Amino acid sequence: MYDWGQEQPQPPSDGGGELSEKILPGEVFKQPVVGHGREQPLAQQGEKHGLFRNYWSGRYIPASVGLSGCVLETHLTTNRPGKAKTHATEPLYSGLRIPSLSIMPLNPEQILVPFAPAALPPGPWLVFAPHADDETFGMGGSLLKASKQGVETHVIVLTDGALGGERDDLVQIRRQEAEAAAQLLGLTSLECWSEPDRGLEQSAGLSNRIAEAIIRLAPASVFFPGPMEIHPDHRAAGFAVWEGLQQVYQQSRIRPLAIAYEISVQNPINFCIDITGEKAGKEAVMAVYASQNSENNYPELVIALNKTRTLSLAPTVEYAEGFFQFSEKDLGIPLREMTHHMINLYQ
Numbered sequence: 001m002y003d004w005g006q007e008q009p010q011p012p013s014d015g016g017g018e019l020s021e022k023i024l025p026g027e028v029f030k031q032p033v034v035g036h037g038r039e040q041p042l043a044q045q046g047e048k049h050g051l052f053r054n055y056w057s058g059r060y061i062p063a064s065v066g067l068s069g070c071v072l073e074t075h076l077t078t079n080r081p082g083k084a085k086t087h088a089t090e091p092l093y094s095g096l097r098i099p100s101l102s103i104m105p106l107n108p109e110q111i112l113v114p115f116a117p118a119a120l121p122p123g124p125w126l127v128f129a130p131h132a133d134d135e136t137f138g139m140g141g142s143l144l145k146a147s148k149q150g151v152e153t154h155v156i157v158l159t160d161g162a163l164g165g166e167r168d169d170l171v172q173i174r175r176q177e178a179e180a181a182a183q184l185l186g187l188t189s190l191e192c193w194s195e196p197d198r199g200l201e202q203s204a205g206l207s208n209r210i211a212e213a214i215i216r217l218a219p220a221s222v223f224f225p226g227p228m229e230i231h232p233d234h235r236a237a238g239f240a241v242w243e244g245l246q247q248v249y250q251q252s253r254i255r256p257l258a259i260a261y262e263i264s265v266q267n268p269i270n271f272c273i274d275i276t277g278e279k280a281g282k283e284a285v286m287a288v289y290a291s292q293n294s295e296n297n298y299p300e301l302v303i304a305l306n307k308t309r310t311l312s313l314a315p316t317v318e319y320a321e322g323f324f325q326f327s328e329k330d331l332g333i334p335l336r337e338m339t340h341h342m343i344n345l346y347q
């Protein structure tokens with residue numbers, strides 16, 4: 001936790017008010033505060049510490065705020081000089097209030113997109129793919145990079161892929177394609193669970209099975225499709241894995257990072273992996289999915305998305321894959337609610 005040291009932040013005289021007020025559930029604190037307080041380098045990825053103004057009440061409160069803009073901890077000072085009180089609160093997620101844009105400075109672009117590529121998240125990795133090919137199209141470059149660096153990589157394909165084309169033997173074909181891709185990606189393991197294609201449902205049964213797999217494979221990072229994906233199976237997979245992770249956090253000591261990846265469209269992201277050196281390798285793996293590429297020019301679309309992700313990166317980064325890493329506290333709320341917090345980052 002950030003130590004405020006000798007210098008206690010003081011409320012600004014213009015309307016800050018007392019800092020001993022109770023924070024009510026649902027109050028939202030917006031950063032940055034202009035001209036007051038200070039920001040520490042990120043103590044944990046996605047968290048900032050500083051003096052935050054509650055735009056609803058107009059009061060200033062020293063706090064730690066997560067990427068979603070929600071207060072994680074408050075550092076309330078009392079009215080008595082020299083008496084500082086730091087205490088953690090429950091994340092204030094419910095009843096989000098959106099103040100008028102006219103009184104709220106918009107988040108800078110650094111909140112919305114990374115300006116430098118990140119190191120690989122810790123391994124082992126476990127990637128949940130709704131369909132065979134999503135792991136490659138979405139994060140094949142990163143998977144190649146991970147296996148080159150000796151990171152264990154596991155992929156679980158959730159559906160049987162029966163609707164991805166006209167052929168009668170499509171389920172077998174797609175399975176073979178997934179196995180060939182797994183070889184090229186250097187995966188440690190591949191599982192295909194054969195849930196119905198276009199019928200993936202966020203059920204207790206599926207989330208239980210996902211939780212069991214996470215506990216069995218004990219990954220340090222778990223990847224799932226971002227919540228802004230178009231295909232319903234992609235979003236259903238995200239919801240199901242989120243619930244599986246919530247179970248894991250409640251029932252075990254395993255604490256994997258929860259990370260969303262992009263497949264067919266841009267989702268909110270907070271880190272990028274530079275895959276410039278893996279671009280040719282990724283194209284070779286994508287070519288394995290011939291049954292899907294005959295349906296659309298997916299490899300071209302994916303490379304275009306990977307190119308677009310370099311917008312905020314140095315020109316030496318020619319291709320990148322985007323991800324959103326959630327905090328442990330984010331897992332305390334449903335992904336549907338979390339998605340609204342992600343969208344609110346754009347305000």
Ligand SMILES: [Zn+2]
Pocket residue numbers: 130131134231234
């Ligand atoms: Zn898919």
